[in-house]
Amino acid sequence: MRNIWILTSINIKRHIIVVFLSLFCAAILCVILYFTGIMVVEKTTALVSVGVLDYDKSPLSEDMKRYLTQKLDYRLLENYTYDQLSMELIDKKLSIIIEIPSDFYSRTLAGNKPEVVVTSLQDYENSAFVQAYINSYLGSIRLLAAGAEGDPAVFDRMLMDYQKNDITISKNRAAEFDETEMRQKSGFINSIGFFLMVVFIISYALANLLDEDRLSGVFRRVQLTPVKPAQYLIGSGIFGAVLCGGQIIIFNLYIKWNDLNIGLPIPLVVLLMSLFSLFTICLSMTVALATKSKNAILSVIIGFSTVGCILGGAYFPIDMAPKTLQNLGRIMPQYWFMDAIRRLQEDNTAVIYPNIIILCLFIILTFLAGAVIFAQDYKKS
């Protein structure tokens, strides 16, 4: 036990940069939690931007634009060319482009339906809504035009009266939400996704440390001392646990300190994060024992981290992905970790024991794999 403690403290002293890296990563996670939450809220509650090309510039077209901004809360982008608006649309900064034709006023006055063109690339839902609103507006205006019987002066007067006779539209949100709560929950779910990436950086550092010890002969020198190889490995594992533990503590203290409503109890978050960290520690030790070069370690860990996080839904939910891909994701521990977090956020009373069991099984599996490789190497040596 004393040897293990000595090895752990020596590792901390020898690799103080890695310790600082771990703390820095924890700080990064806190920053991500704060900023991504804000970003998500801004994105969710922002007004829908619509580009307008008004070729008519008549009182009627002005009235329609007023209807879109004041009544329907759209943000209109005017005074741009079609090419500029197209670029904005391609960059997804715009939802749709509305083109008001030059004969908009005259055709409406004549009792015909004008050709208002609505262009959309992806936001078809919003496009359909805008089209419906414009049709509704034009339906009302056509009634005014019929009343004016083609006389522009009468039509303008009737339009002005119509504008004065403002009909109040009562608007209700489809879903009520607390902006702060949403910011905190979204920030947490995003930062926890990044945690899965960050913890693999620590894992890589640990595997690299073991590999360096092997290449520089430290491991062989340790074998000549009363310290047993297993003790050396346990010492290195504890060092990894210290690195990950520090990260977990800082991250959760930040949540606790700021009293953030993340939607699930902090002890459960700590438990899940600890289990996943243990898994990465075991994995890093297994990889370090199984591979022969630093490049191989980097490839395996980064490969597993990236593929696992994508398939496991750490960066974005995989509910929309094909069923086969979703099933493939289920053999990744990242999936079960994220699944537990998401389910707990949705329902605090959700049963996540299977997820915990699966994470534990992954830990046992990687630990046993490392033990098998270690036993074989030890027997050979």
Added chain:
Amino acid sequence: MLRIIKKVEITTKIRKVWFLMDNPMDKDKPFLYFITKTAAALSSIVMFLSAEAGITVAVIAALSFICVFMLELLLEQTKVRLMGLRITLILSLLACFFLGIIELFPLFIVLLVHLLDITVEERMFYLFLGFGLFLAFILYPPSLLSSVITVLLIVLLLYGRYLLASLKRLGELNDQHKDTIKELGDKLNDVKRLTKTLKYTTSAEERNRIAARIHDQVGHGISGSIILLEAALLVMKDDQQKAAQSIQKAIANLRTGVDEIRTALREERVEHYLIGINDIKALLEEFKINYNKSVELKTSGDLDRISLEVWTCIHDNLKECLTNTLKHSAASRFHLSIDVFQKIIKVEYKDNGTNQEEFVKGLGLEAMEERTVNAKGRCFFRKDEQGFTVTNIFTY
């Protein structure tokens, strides 16, 4: 006595176990089974999904099985491997029954094969396996997908076993060959040492023999002459005639001694043609052994007529030809003929090279020509389908 016999038996058993663990088949077999069982466990997820069972249960079951299989691999490194393996296999089989043998049918069969492999003797293995498979398929008829997966896994597993057995056999053969090579290498070293010793002993013996002959035949004569000369010196003043007789005798003794030395040296000296032909034979023999080529030497006529200068030239030219044969000809056979006629000596160096390229007279061949001219001879080169030939003609 019984105790000693028992102890020896136990030691032999332990050695046998460790030997089994060290040979490639028994080292790789657990990995083969691990991979097959893992594949079967993962396929069980598909089976569970097709049976519309929960994915979580399937993943937990598969992961638990894989953990147990990994534990088995770890047990392989310990002394309780067989016992531990049997226990884990039986527990895994029971778990298959408990969790649903229909969904876990491929895994059940692979586990059964593994259990049979470590329990039944090799010659009975296939018999038991056939019987076990037959029973399993009759008692728990699997779905089509399950049957296909099972058959595929079994075929791959048995093929893997076969390959490992072949590997083991080849490994053993390789070990035997290594032993033979080592034995032959040792013998070769012994022969080399013996040759060296024999050379040294022969030369020492020869030196001793010559020394003894000189001592026996010349030493006594010289010693006698010294005594006679000393006697002559003593009586020179009183009896000059007697002194002169003694001196005459000493002179005769010394002359006889010198004649004997000449005779002895003539007898000991080796004819120079013998030195030359032996040198050539040694060179060819060395070439034959080192490069595994067939060599042939033919001589005719009186070799004693060949001067030392010509022997030197033949020797150097032969070395050059042998080098060229190795470098350019890709020949398998080399032939050297030395014919001594009445007025000329003809030496022919010939190989059966298959190189189709046109030969270019390089530095080596030019040096050969120069050497032959210096030894009052001429040099000719010829290349045809039969190979490459160099002919030297010397006059004497």
